[in-house]
Amino acid sequence: MTIGTFILKNALRNKRRATLSILSVAVSLFLLTTLLVALRELTVPPEGEGAALRVIVRSKVSIANSLPARQRPIIERIPGVEAVSPFSWFGGQFKDEEATTFGQFAVDPRTFKKIFVEGKISPEAYQLFETDRQACIVGRITADKYKFKPGDRISLASTIYPVTLEFKIAGIYSGSVDDRNLFFNDKYLNESIGDPGEVGTWWIKVRSADDMPHVISAINHAFENTADEVRAESERAFQLSFISMMGNIKLFIGSICTVVVFTLILVAASTMSMAIRERFRELAVLKALGFRRRELFTFILAESFGLAMFGALLGVGGAYCLYTFGNIAHMTNGIFITSEVTPKILGAGFLVASSLGIISAIAPAIAVARMSVVNGLKTLD
Amino acid sequence: MALPITYNVRNVFIRWRATLATILGVALVVAVYVLIQSMAAGLEKSSQNTGDPRNVMIVRKGSTAESSSQVKREQFKLIEYLPGIALDAKGRPLVSGDVVVLITLPRRANAGEANVMLRGISPAGIALRPQVELVEGRWFTPGKREIVVSRRLAARFANFEVGGRFKTGGKELNVVGITDGHNTAFDSEIWMDADEARSVFDRENYSSVLVRSASPEAAKAIADRVESDKRLPLRAMLETEYYASQTMTAVPIRILGKFLAFAMSIGAVFAAMNTMYASVGSRTREIGTLRVLGYRRRAILVSFLIEGAFLAFLGGALGCLISLPMHGYAIGTFNMQSFSETVFQFRITPLLVVKGLVFSVIVGLVGSLLPAMRAARLPVISALKSV
Amino acid sequence: MAGENIVSIRNLSKIYLQGEINVTALHNISLDIQSGEFLTLMGPSGSGKSTLLHIIAGIDRPTGGECRVQSVDVTRLNESELADWRNQNVGFVFQTFNLIPVLTAYENVELPLLLTRLGRNQRRHQVNTALELVGLSERAHHLPRQLSGGQEQRVAIARALVTFPSLLVADEPTGNLDSQSAHDVLGLLQTLSRSGKTVIMVTHDPKAAAFGSRTIHLEKGELSN
Numbered sequence: 001m002t003i004g005t006f007i008l009k010n011a012l013r014n015k016r017r018a019t020l021s022i023l024s025v026a027v028s029l030f031l032l033t034t035l036l037v038a039l040r041e042l043t044v045p046p047e048g049e050g051a052a053l054r055v056i057v058r059s060k061v062s063i064a065n066s067l068p069a070r071q072r073p074i075i076e077r078i079p080g081v082e083a084v085s086p087f088s089w090f091g092g093q094f095k096d097e098e099a100t101t102f103g104q105f106a107v108d109p110r111t112f113k114k115i116f117v118e119g120k121i122s123p124e125a126y127q128l129f130e131t132d133r134q135a136c137i138v139g140r141i142t143a144d145k146y147k148f149k150p151g152d153r154i155s156l157a158s159t160i161y162p163v164t165l166e167f168k169i170a171g172i173y174s175g176s177v178d179d180r181n182l183f184f185n186d187k188y189l190n191e192s193i194g195d196p197g198e199v200g201t202w203w204i205k206v207r208s209a210d211d212m213p214h215v216i217s218a219i220n221h222a223f224e225n226t227a228d229e230v231r232a233e234s235e236r237a238f239q240l241s242f243i244s245m246m247g248n249i250k251l252f253i254g255s256i257c258t259v260v261v262f263t264l265i266l267v268a269a270s271t272m273s274m275a276i277r278e279r280f281r282e283l284a285v286l287k288a289l290g291f292r293r294r295e296l297f298t299f300i301l302a303e304s305f306g307l308a309m310f311g312a313l314l315g316v317g318g319a320y321c322l323y324t325f326g327n328i329a330h331m332t333n334g335i336f337i338t339s340e341v342t343p344k345i346l347g348a349g350f351l352v353a354s355s356l357g358i359i360s361a362i363a364p365a366i367a368v369a370r371m372s373v374v375n376g377l378k379t380l381d
Numbered sequence: 382m383a384l385p386i387t388y389n390v391r392n393v394f395i396r397w398r399a400t401l402a403t404i405l406g407v408a409l410v411v412a413v414y415v416l417i418q419s420m421a422a423g424l425e426k427s428s429q430n431t432g433d434p435r436n437v438m439i440v441r442k443g444s445t446a447e448s449s450s451q452v453k454r455e456q457f458k459l460i461e462y463l464p465g466i467a468l469d470a471k472g473r474p475l476v477s478g479d480v481v482v483l484i485t486l487p488r489r490a491n492a493g494e495a496n497v498m499l500r501g502i503s504p505a506g507i508a509l510r511p512q513v514e515l516v517e518g519r520w521f522t523p524g525k526r527e528i529v530v531s532r533r534l535a536a537r538f539a540n541f542e543v544g545g546r547f548k549t550g551g552k553e554l555n556v557v558g559i560t561d562g563h564n565t566a567f568d569s570e571i572w573m574d575a576d577e578a579r580s581v582f583d584r585e586n587y588s589s590v591l592v593r594s595a596s597p598e599a600a601k602a603i604a605d606r607v608e609s610d611k612r613l614p615l616r617a618m619l620e621t622e623y624y625a626s627q628t629m630t631a632v633p634i635r636i637l638g639k640f641l642a643f644a645m646s647i648g649a650v651f652a653a654m655n656t657m658y659a660s661v662g663s664r665t666r667e668i669g670t671l672r673v674l675g676y677r678r679r680a681i682l683v684s685f686l687i688e689g690a691f692l693a694f695l696g697g698a699l700g701c702l703i704s705l706p707m708h709g710y711a712i713g714t715f716n717m718q719s720f721s722e723t724v725f726q727f728r729i730t731p732l733l734v735v736k737g738l739v740f741s742v743i744v745g746l747v748g749s750l751l752p753a754m755r756a757a758r759l760p761v762i763s764a765l766k767s768v
Numbered sequence: 769m770a771g772e773n774i775v776s777i778r779n780l781s782k783i784y785l786q787g788e789i790n791v792t793a794l795h796n797i798s799l800d801i802q803s804g805e806f807l808t809l810m811g812p813s814g815s816g817k818s819t820l821l822h823i824i825a826g827i828d829r830p831t832g833g834e835c836r837v838q839s840v841d842v843t844r845l846n847e848s849e850l851a852d853w854r855n856q857n858v859g860f861v862f863q864t865f866n867l868i869p870v871l872t873a874y875e876n877v878e879l880p881l882l883l884t885r886l887g888r889n890q891r892r893h894q895v896n897t898a899l900e901l902v903g904l905s906e907r908a909h910h911l912p913r914q915l916s917g918g919q920e921q922r923v924a925i926a927r928a929l930v931t932f933p934s935l936l937v938a939d940e941p942t943g944n945l946d947s948q949s950a951h952d953v954l955g956l957l958q959t960l961s962r963s964g965k966t967v968i969m970v971t972h973d974p975k976a977a978a979f980g981s982r983t984i985h986l987e988k989g990e991l992s993n
Contacts, residue, residue, distance in 0.1 A: 024651035031644045061550045061582065064448060064483040064720060160449045161643060162441055194746030225582060229551050236720040246715045260645065269653040270402030274659050328733050385882065391870035670866040673827055674880045675855025677848060761827045
C-alpha cells in the first residue's frame with residue numbers, strides 16, 4: 001500500500017458520504033456551468049460571418065419607429081455602400097402560438113443576397129424567391145421544427161401591421177448563426193397595407209472594413225435635421241444595444257451565480273469537514289505513529305481536493321457534454337440556438353472546485369494541528 | 382407514542398456547528414426562490430392593478446400591445462357616439478384617443494439606452510386614469526412640447542427631472558412634472574399632449590381609444606358591440622382585462638425561478654442528508670438506548686424526520702427573513718410585449734413566504750428520509766455496543 | 769411475592785454467525801431466579817454473561833430454549849410486543865450510563881413514561897419519586913454534562929425504576945465509576961433489592977459481586993461450578 005492508495009481507501013471508507021459529497025458538488029457545478037453558458041448566450045451574441053461589413057440603420061426615435069422608403073436612393077449613393085435592403089420586422093404569429101419563436105423580416109430579395117452572405121441556399125430556390133412575390137425563405141431550424149418543405153404554404157398574422165399574409169416557401173437556407181428566421185418580399189407587404197412608403201430599418205453592406213466608419217457617419221449626417229433622423233451603427237453595435245436594453249441581466253444572473261457558488265462551497269465544505277472530524281481518532285493514531293503535521297495536512301488536502309475534482313469532472317464535464325453534443329435548439333424549443341462551453345467557462349468551474357477543495361480542508365487542518373495525540377485518542381464520537 | 386419534540390429541537394441547536402452550514406444552504410436556496418418568484422409576482426401585480434373596471438380599451442384587431450396598434454380617425458368618430466358611453470359635466474362623451482410611441486432614451490449613470498413608452502394623451506384621458514397622481518411640478522400645457530414622467534422612470538432615466546429636457550424625433554421636450562402611478566402599469570409611462578405627440582412623431586392615427594361607461598356591465602356591453610361591428614376591425618375589452626393579459630414577461634421569470642429552486646434544492650437535499658447521516662452516526666448509542674426503553678422503530682424514524690424537517694425549516698425561515706428587505710424594491714426590465722422598459726417592485730406576499738417554508742420542509746424531509754430509515758433499522762445490541 | 773420464581777430459563781442457547789464462523793455464546797443454560805434476589809453474573813470476557821442478561825431483558829433473542837419472566841415467555845414475543853414489555857417490566861442500567869445528553873435529569877427519567885398513557889401529573893409524581901429514591905431531587909433540572917459520573921449512573925437507575933418494573937438489570941454498572949461512586953451505586957442497588965426489587969447484575973469485579981445475594985459463574989457459554 002502506498003500513501004496514495006491509503007488516501008484513496010480512507011476517502012472511500014464511508015462510500016455513502018463520499019458519494020453524497022461528490023454528487024452535491026457535481027450538481028452545483030452543473031448548475032453553475034449552465035448559468036454561465038446561458039449568460040454568455042444572452043450577452044455575447046454570436047457574430048455572423050458577414051457581420052463585420054454590415055450596418056443597421058434605424059429611426060433615431062426608436063427601433064419601433066418607421067423610416068421613409070425615399071431614404072434608400074440617398075443611402076445607395078454614399079461611397080462605400082455596396083447594397084441596401086429594407087429590413088422590416090413583421091412580428092407575425094404562427095397558428096395560435098402565444099409566442100412565436102422565429103423572426104420574420106420583409107426584405108428586397110435582389111439586394112438581400114448580397115448582404116446575407118452566410119445564408120446558403122440553392123440558386124434555384126433563391127430565384128423562385130426573387131420572382132414569386134409571395135415567396136419566402138426559411139431557416140433550417142424553423143423548417144425542422146415545423147417540418148416545412150419547399151412548396152408549403154404558411155400563414156402569419158402580423159401583430160404590427162393590420163394584415164395576415166400567406167407565404168409560399170421557396171427554399172430553406174442554412175449556415176448562418178441564426179437559422180431560424182423567415183425572409184419575404186417587402187413589395188408583398190407594401191401592397192397589402194396600401195403602400196405607405198415606409199420600412200422598419202435599413203440593412204446595408206459596406207465594401208470594406210475601412211469604409212465602415214465613414215459610411216456610418218455619412219448616413220447619420222445625411223438625415224440630420226430632417227423629419228426622419230436616423231441612427232446608423234455597425235451590426236455588432238446594434239446587437240449589443242439590444243442587450244443593453246435588457247438592463248442588468250448580467251448583474252442578475254451574475255448574482256445568482258455568486259449565490260450558487262457560495263452555497264455550494266458552504267455546503268460541500270462543511271460536509272467534507274464533518275467527514276474528516278469523524279476520523280480524528282485515526283489521525284491521532286497516525287500522529288502517535290510518527291506522521292508529522294505536514295503529512296497529515298497532505299492527507300486531508302488530497303482527500304478533499306480529490307472529492308471536489310471528481311465532482312467537477314461529473315458536473316462541469318457533464319454540462320460540457322450536454323451542451324456541446326446536445327441539440328440545444330431542440331431542447332429549449334428554439335429559445336436558445338447555440339450553447340458554447342468556452343474554455344473560460346470550463347476554467348471557472350474547475351477554479352471553483354479547486355477553491356472548494358482547499359477551503360474544505362482548512363477547518364479540519366486547523367483542528368488537526370491543534371489536536372494533541374492524547375485528546376485525539378480519547379475522542380469517542 | 383412519540384419522542385418529545387424538545388429532543389429534536391435541542392439536538393439541532395446543540396449540534397449547531399454541523400447543522401449551521403446546511404441551514405445556511407437551505408436559507409440561500411429558499412431566498413433565491415422567494416426573490417425570483419417575488420419579481421414575477423411584482424410584475425403581475427402591477428399589471429393586474431391597472432385600469433378602471435368601467436373603462437373599455439380599444440385597439441386594432443390582431444395587435445398585442447398599444448404601441449403596435451392603429452385606430453383610424455374615422456373609426457374613432459364611430460366609437461365616440463356609441464350608446465352606453467358616460468358623459469362628462471359638459472355632456473361630451475368620456476372618450477380619449479391616445480398616441481403611444483416608443484422612444485429610445487439614455488439611462489442614468491451611463492447604463493446604456495432603453496425604450497420608454499410615451500403616451501400622447503388628452504385631458505379626457507387623464508381623467509379616465511384616476512390611478513395616476515401628479516406629485517411634483519405641474520401637468521403639461523396642451524399645445525406645448527411639455528412632458529410629465531413617472532416617478533419610477535425618473536429614478537432610472539437621464540434628464541427625467543422637473544426642468545430637465547431631452548430630444549426625440551428631432552424636437553426638444555421639457556419635463557414639467559412627475560407622476561406616481563401607484564404601482565400600476567402607468568409607472569412605466571411618460572405623458573404628453575396627444576396633438577403635440579402626433580405632430581412630433583408624425584402620426585396620423587391613434588394607437589388606442591379608452592372609453593368610460595356607466596358601470597362594469599355597461600362596459601362589457603360596449604366592448605361586445607365594438608367587436609361585433611363589421612365596420613370596425615378592432616379589439617375591445619375591459620381596460621382591467623387588457624392589462625391583466627400583459628403579463629407574459631413574468632412567465633419566463635417564473636420558469637427560471639422554479640428551475641433554479643429545483644436545481645439548487647438538489648444540493649440542499651444532499652447537504653441535509655449528510656448532516657442527518659452524521660447526526661445518526663454520532664447518536665447510535667442513544668438510539669439503542671431509546672429502543673431498550675421501549676421506543677419502537679417508527680418512533681425513531683419519525684423523530685429523525687422531524688429533526689431534519691425542523692432543521693430545514695430553520696433554514697427556510699432564515700431565507701425568507703433575508704429576502705424580506707427586498708420587498709418593495711423597484712427594478713426595471715425589458716418587457717417583451719410592450720417592447721419598453723417596465724418598472725415594478727419585488728412583491729413578497731404571505732403566501733409566497735408560506736410556499737418558501739413548505740419548500741424548505743420538503744427539502745428537509747426528503748433529505749432525512751434515508752438517514753431516518755437507517756436510524757430506525759439499527760439493531761439494538763450493536764447500537765449499544767457502538768463507540 | 770418474595771420467594772417465588774420470577775425468571776425461569778430452560779435450555780437456553782445462543783449461536784451467532786461472526787463472519788463465516790458459528791460462535792456459541794450460550795449453551796444449554798437452565799436457571800431460576802427468585803423474586804427479590806440480587807443475582808450477580810460473573811465470568812471472563814466472552815463467557816456469555818452479557819448475552820444472557822440481554823436475553824432476559826428482552827433485547828436479544830436466543831436460538832433455542834425458553835425464558836419466562838413472570839410466566840411470560842419473552843422468547844415468543846414479536847418485536848413490538850417486546851418493546852412494550854420491556855418498557856413496563858425491565859429497567860436497564862448500562863456501563864456507559866447512556867443518558868440522552870440534551871435532556872435534563874428529570875426529562876431523562878421521564879422518557880420511559882412517555883410511552884404510557886399516564887397524564888402529566890402522574891408522570892411528575894413518579895419521576896420525583898424515582899429521583900428521591902436515588903437521592904438526586906435537587907439535580908432534576910441539570911443536564912448530564914453537569915453531573916458527575918456517579919450522579920449520572922444514579923439518574924440512570926432512577927430512569928430504570930420509574931415504571932416500577934419487576935426486573936432491574938445492570939450490565940457492569942460500576943465499570944466507569946471511581947471506587948466511592950461505585951460503592952454508592954452498589955449500595956443503592958442492594959437497598960432496592962432488599963425492599964423487594966429483583967436485581968440481576970453482570971460484573972467482573974468480585975468486590976462488586978459481594979453486594980449481591982447470589983453469584984453465578986459463566987464460562988464459555990455454560991454455567992460453571
